[in-house]
Amino acid sequence: MAQAQDTTVDGEGDESVIIVTGTSLRGEQFQAKAPVDVFTEAEIKEAGFATITDLVRNIPANYGSEANVASFTQNNTLGTAQINLRGLGLGATLVLINNRRMTFSGTFANDGSQFVDINQIPLSLIQRAEVVKTGASAIYGSDAVAGVVNFVTRQDFDGIEFDGQFQTTTEDSQEDITLNFLAGFGSDTTRLTLAGTYFDRSELRFTDREFTGRGTEIEIATAKPGSFVLLAPPQNPAFAGAPVRVPLVDPSCTAAGGNPIQTPGGGFCQVSTRDQFALVPSEERVALWADLRHEGPGGFGAFLEASYSESKASLPRCPERVRRVP
Structure with a gap:
């Protein structure tokens, strides 16, 4: 709805000012403030x-x-x-x-x-x-x-x-x-x-702190150094007669400071790996x-x-x- 009013401006002639008091424009129905x-x-x-x-x-x-x-x-x-x-x-x-x-x-x-x-x-x-x-x-x-x-x-x-x-x-x-x-x-x-x-x-x-460096037991490593498993009879003469699908001690175990051990399940390298990790x-x-x-x-x-x-x-x-x- 609009209403026209007459007004006089100093130094000028009459002007018509339209004051809008309502419209039929559709407003936004779904407005919400986001936190x-x-x-x-x-x-x-x-x-x-x-x-x-x-x-x-x-x-x-x-x-x-x-x-x-x-x-x-x-x-x-x-x-x-x-x-x-x-x-x-x-x-x-x-x-x-x-x-x-x-x-x-x-x-x-x-x-x-x-x-x-x-x-x-x-x-x-x-x-x-x-x-x-x-x-x-x-x-x-x-x-x-x-x-x-x-x-x-x-x-x-x-x-x-x-x-x-x-x-x-x-x-x-x-x-x-x-x-x-x-x-x-x-x-x-x-x-x-x-x-x-x-x-x-x-x-x-890990080894920089006493309570994380000493651990509660010596880990048994299964890689680098650790143990490996042959999936087929070896072609390398150095491994002639080695059992297949049974864990074998890594030859580098002793040189790396580990302790080779034999268990009923196979051979493993007993070595601490804590100095290989960082907190x-x-x-x-x-x-x-x-x-x-x-x-x-x-x-x-x-x-x-x-x-x-x-x-x-x-x-x-x-x-x-x-x-x-x-």
């Missing part, structure tokens, strides 16, 4: 996070991600961090940066799915993190079944900022070194923001980010975002004494 958690820059600093991985671990709705330091829960994902809202899978959460999709990591998760490695983002660059904890696939697509996480970067920072952290828990523990920097320059129309993170973590082996693998990571923005006349604007990241993670190599002897 959103926001982690601000101040909250991130007050929490004392060293890396963005620490931030991810503290998102209440995030569980099931492979962003751990234990080498037993991560295989191809060593050195990476992901978001897994409500445990629906690493590929079910959409990750955005400044409202744009981030690229997938070059590796894949234990279940074969692709994911976004958020270790590509320097922590000093984050202004806030917005977490939509409900499914948003109707808006964003199937990669947002579990929800959406949007990282908003700092674009108005002016100056240079450095910080570093050194973390260790006990005398026999890994050591973490983290270095962050942030720099911002420019004018009212053009701004350049640079950010970077360097992270280095030392290795922690925490070593990691080294570099993440760099550059953001250039320009605002021209008439509302024209342009921006350029560039990032570089390199991550290395390694498990302990097999010691010389347990390598197979020719």
Whole structure:
């Protein structure tokens, strides 16, 4: 319904003003507010996070991600961090940066799915993190079944900022070194923001701690060195007369520091393999980010975002004494 009224404007003639008090336009019938958690820059600093991985671990709705330091829960994902809202899978959460999709990591998760490695983002660059904890696939697509996480970067920072952290828990523990920097320059129309993170973590082996290094018994190894089974009569004269389908002691057992034993079920090599495993693998990571923005006349604007990241993670190599002897 509309009603016309006459009005007089100073210096001008009569004008008709139409005031709309109601329309027959159909409104949205199904509107609902999605629950959103926001982690601000101040909250991130007050929490004392060293890396963005620490931030991810503290998102209440995030569980099931492979962003751990234990080498037993991560295989191809060593050195990476992901978001897994409500445990629906690493590929079910959409990750955005400044409202744009981030690229997938070059590796894949234990279940074969692709994911976004958020270790590509320097922590000093984050202004806030917005977490939509409900499914948003109707808006964003199937990669947002579990929800959406949007990282908003700092674009108005002016100056240079450095910080570093050194973390260790006990005398026999890994050591973490983290270095962050942030720099911002420019004018009212053009701004350049640079950010970077360097992270280095030392290795922690089973044998570095007494209660994990000694064990309760000596393991019986079945490979490298250990035992093997012949599936057919051997062609090699060195194994002439060896029984078929019965475990045989690896010839390298003694040279590797093991103890050959014979049981009714066959021969085995009794050797400790604890020094071949790590509680925490070593990691080294570099993440760099550059953001250039320009605002021209008439509302024209342009921006350029560039990032570089390199991550290395390694498990302990097999010691010389347990390598197979020719």
